[in-house]
Amino acid sequence: MAGKRKSHSAAFKAQVALAALKGDKTVNEVAAQFGAHPTLIHEWKKKLLAGAEAVFISGAKATGPPDDKTAKLYEQIGRLKVELDWVKKPSSSTILNCGVEPPKFDTGVGCGESPIHSDGPIVPLN
Structure with missing residues (x-):
């Protein structure tokens, strides 16, 4: 049975991809150093290279700390x-039992009494 998959943060992925792009170590050496599979490192390198252009696009808003949402x-x-x-x-049920005046509508039930326990006739609901 296979173990639980690892979930890597974006910062970790970027760090590993940059280490692989440096070229001073092979992808397998970087994989051994960071404990990630070489196939994942190749994917992360491709994503980093594909998204690198967006960093240098003029007019793009620099990502900084999130807006103040206080x-x-x-x-x-x-x-x-x-x-x-x-x-x-x-x-209204707690008002009836605490000695406070009941609501304005008349239910025919006094303070502390319950309509379920009355001695009146039982009327079928059908």
Whole structure:
């Protein structure tokens, strides 16, 4: 039974591909040094060479640190707090049992009573 596949980060792939492109070691030596299969290293070299042109395209935006998303995150935190407060607010069933005045609609059930345990006739639902 085969083991679990390794998942290599993009930085690792770039480092290995650059080491292979230097040419001072063979691909097999680089594979032994970094613990990756030579076929993978060949693929990573090809991807690096294919994407190298994009680095020098004029007008291309340099990739730097990601945009500051603090305002968006604070907005999301606020929405989540409102939702949490809404979920935490007492429901009508807890209001009936805590001595607080019941809602305005008349259910015919007094405070602390349950319509399920009434002594009235049983009506079929069919």
